[in-house]
Amino acid sequence: MPYVERVTKAGKTIEVDRYYTSRYHKAGIKRGDKVRPTNEAQKKANTRKAERTLRLLLAENYQDGDLHIDFGYIRKKGEPYRTREEMRKDADVFLRELRKVYxxxxxxxxxxxxxxxxxxxxxxxxxxxxxxxxRLIQAAWKKAYPQNSKIHFHPLDTNGDYSRLAAYLIKYTDKTVGTDEALQGKRWNCSKNLRRPEPEYRIIKDRNQYYTEPKPLKGYYIDQDSVRVGVHSEEFYGYGFLSYRMVRLE
Incomplete structure (x- = not known):
């Protein structure tokens, strides 16, 4: 049974995953028989997968100076909350205005x-x-939703590692994803012009190399909070794994 290393480069980050696989062919990697996880374990695995996908997307497409915007509504006492449909309409109008401004x-x-x-x-x-x-973004939101509203801007971190932001955003979707209370069909929506980082795979033939301690490439450091090692049946089908993230030094 071969060992596989998956390396995904996204912006200033490089994510490395080493794991077993029961099948491999030239077109890519296929996973073997899955060990059925518990519902709670599967939920955690889905959350980790969503966080990984989102943080790679953010790292690949955004940089220092770009913005995380928190915008919403000032509700007067006794007023009903915005419904899911109303929120979607508000967002559609806002995004349409933003496209014009950009x-x-x-x-x-x-x-x-x-x-x-x-x-x-x-x-x-x-x-x-x-x-x-x-100021242009704020004006677009006011035009999309002229009633009482609020908007806050948060510049993105300079290091290009947006793992915390991804985890923060995914945390809220976890409450309702897959239920009738979900505000969106997916955990997030995004523009079609975002670049999707593609992983590279290689087979590790030397068993000792598989268990080698992670070492950063020149010009990078390892985010120690990202290092995970062990056995995870719901993610890697019952076999051992090692994963970590490297971030480019400024």
Whole structure:
């Protein structure tokens, strides 16, 4: 049974996963028979997979100076909350306005959008976008939703590692994903112009090499919080694995 190393480069990060596989051919990797996990274990595995996909997407498409936007509604006492359909319509109108603004600035809008219901029932949106003047973005939201509204801007980290942001956004989707209460059909929506990082695979023939301690490439450091090692049946089909993330040094 071969050992496989999957390396995914995204922006300033490189993610490495080493695991067993029961089958391999030239077109790529196929997994073997799956060990049936418990419902809770499967839910955790799905969350980890969603976080990985989103953080790679963010790392590949955004950089220092781009924006995480938190925008929502100021609800007067006694007013009903915005419904799921109303929130979707608000977001559609806002994104349509933003596309116009970005085009006027000679840019193309790149976005990731997540809708959220807060612990106390408040409704708001998260949007990750490439940078333009925040006053233009604020004006577009006011035009899309002219009633009482609020908007906050958070510049992205300089190191290009957006794992915490991805985990933060996915945490809220975990509450309702796959249920009738879900605000979106998917955990997030995004523009079609985002680049999707493609992994590279190689077979590890030397068993000792598989268990080698992770070492950063020159010009990178290893995010120690990202190092995971063990056996995970719901993710790697009952076999051992090692995964870690490297971040480019500034």
């Amino acid at each position: 085009k006027q600035q000679g840019q193309e809008l790149k976005y990731v959008h997540v809708m959220e219901v807060g612990e106390k029932g408040s409704r708001h949106h998260h949007l990750v976008v490439n940078y333009i003047d925040t």
